Amino acid sequence: xxxxxxxxxxxxxxxxxxxxxxxxxxxxxxxxxxxxxxxxxxxxxxxxxxxxxxxxxxxxxxxxxxxxxxxxxxxxxxxxxxxxxxxxxxxxxxxxxxxxxxxxxxxxxxxxxxxxxxxxxxxxxxxxxxxxxxxxxxxxxxxxxxxxxxxxxxxxxxxxxxxxxxxxxxxxxxxxxxxxxxxxxxxxxxxxxxxxxxxxxxxxxxxxxxxxxxxxxxxxxxxxxxxxxxxxxxxxxxxxxxxxxxxxxxxxxxxxxxxxxxxxxxxxxxxxxxxxxxxxxxxxxxxxxxxxxxxxxxxxxxxxxxxxxxxxxxxxxxxxxxxxxxxxxxxxxxxxxxxxxxxxxxxxxxxxxxxxxxxxxxxxxxxxxx
Numbered sequence: 001x002x003x004x005x006x007x008x009x010x011x012x013x014x015x016x017x018x019x020x021x022x023x024x025x026x027x028x029x030x031x032x033x034x035x036x037x038x039x040x041x042x043x044x045x046x047x048x049x050x051x052x053x054x055x056x057x058x059x060x061x062x063x064x065x066x067x068x069x070x071x072x073x074x075x076x077x078x079x080x081x082x083x084x085x086x087x088x089x090x091x092x093x094x095x096x097x098x099x100x101x102x103x104x105x106x107x108x109x110x111x112x113x114x115x116x117x118x119x120x121x122x123x124x125x126x127x128x129x130x131x132x133x134x135x136x137x138x139x140x141x142x143x144x145x146x147x148x149x150x151x152x153x154x155x156x157x158x159x160x161x162x163x164x165x166x167x168x169x170x171x172x173x174x175x176x177x178x179x180x181x182x183x184x185x186x187x188x189x190x191x192x193x194x195x196x197x198x199x200x201x202x203x204x205x206x207x208x209x210x211x212x213x214x215x216x217x218x219x220x221x222x223x224x225x226x227x228x229x230x231x232x233x234x235x236x237x238x239x240x241x242x243x244x245x246x247x248x249x250x251x252x253x254x255x256x257x258x259x260x261x262x263x264x265x266x267x268x269x270x271x272x273x274x275x276x277x278x279x280x281x282x283x284x285x286x287x288x289x290x291x292x293x294x295x296x297x298x299x300x301x302x303x304x305x306x307x308x309x310x311x312x313x314x315x316x317x318x319x320x321x322x323x324x325x326x327x328x329x330x331x332x333x334x335x336x337x338x339x340x341x342x343x344x345x346x347x348x349x350x351x352x353x354x355x356x357x358x359x360x361x362x363x364x365x366x367x368x369x370x
Contacts, residue, residue, distance in 0.1 A: 052104025061318025132249020201323030212331020267294025
C-alpha cells in the first residue's frame with residue numbers, strides 16, 4: 001500500500017474523530033443550559049476539557065516514543081470512546097467535571113497519536129504538502145459537524161448526538177485497521193517535549209490566542225451587530241481552508257517557512273480588522289476568508305517546522321499541539337477579560353494589534369527563528 005493510500009485512510013479516520021469531538025463541543029453548552037447551568041460554570045467545564053487535552057499531549061508523546069504507535073492510538077481512542085458513551089448518563093456536577101477531564105485526555109492523546117502516525121507515513125520531502133492534505137480533516141469537520149450536530153440535537157435530543165459521536169469514533173477505529181506497511185520513524189529517545197519544536201509551538205500559541213476570542217465570543221458579537229447567521233463564518237473559513245491548506249503545504253516544501261508564515265500573520269491581522277469593523281455578513285465573509293488564509297499558512301509552516309527540526313516525531317507533535325491548545329485556552333481567558341471592559345469590537349481590534357506585534361517580532365528575529 002502506498003503512503004498516499006495510507007494517508008488517505010488516516011485522514012478519513014481523523015475526520016471521524018474530529019467529528020465526534022466537534023459535535024459534542026457545539027451542543028454541550030445548549031444541553032447544560034437546559035439545566036440552568038451558569039455561563040461561568042459552562043466556561044469552567046470547557047476549560048477542564050482543554051486543560052486535560054494540554055496535559056495529555058506531552059505524556060502521550062512520550063508513550064508514543066516507547067510503545068507501538070497504533071497500540072497507543074487504540075488505547076487512548078478507547079478512552080475517548082468510553083468517555084463519550086458516559087454522556088448518556090445524567091451526572092452530578094463534580095462527576096461531570098471528572099468526565100470532561102477524562103474525555104479531554106482521551107481526545108488530546110488520540111489526536112497526538114494520529115498526527116504522529118501521519119508524520120510516520122509522509123516522506124520527509126513531501127512533509128509540508130502531506131500535512132496540508134492531512135489537515136483537511138479538521139477543516140471539513142469545522143464546516144459539517146456544527147451544522148449536523150445542532151440539527152440532530154434540535155430534532156432528536158442530546159442522546160442522539162452522543163450516539164452519533166460514539167458511532168463516529170467506532171468507525172474511525174475500524175477504518176484505521178485498513179492501513180498497512182507503515183514504517184515507523186526511529187525516535188532518538190522518548191521525550192515529553194521536543195526542545196527543537198518549542199519555537200514553532202510558541203509562535204502557534206501566539207497566533208491561536210486570537211482564535212480563542214473567536215470561538216468564545218463570535219456568536220455573542222454577531223447578536224450585537226444583528227447578524228443572524230454567524231455559522232457562515234465557520235462554513236466559509238472551513239471551505240477556504242480545504243483549498244488553501246494543501247496549497248500552503250506544497251509552498252512550504254518549495255519556498256520554506258519564513259515567507260509563508262508572514263502571509264499567515266498578515267492574513268490573521270486583516271481578518272480581525274474586518275471583524276472588528278463588521279456590521280453585516282459581507283464583512284464576516286471577508287474576515288473568514290482572510291482567517292482561512294492566515295490559519296492555513298501558519299499551521300502548514302509551523303507544524304512542518306516543528307517536525308522537520310526534530311529527531312523525535314511523537315514529542316515534536318505533542319509539543320506543537322501543546323502550543324496550539326494553550327493558545328486557545330489563554331485566548332479564551334484574555335478575550336473574556338478584555339471584552340468585559342472594552343466590548344467585542346475593541347477586543348477584536350486589540351487581537352489584530354497583538355498579531356501585528358507578533359509579526360514584527362518574527363521579522364526582527366527571523367534569523368534566529370528560521
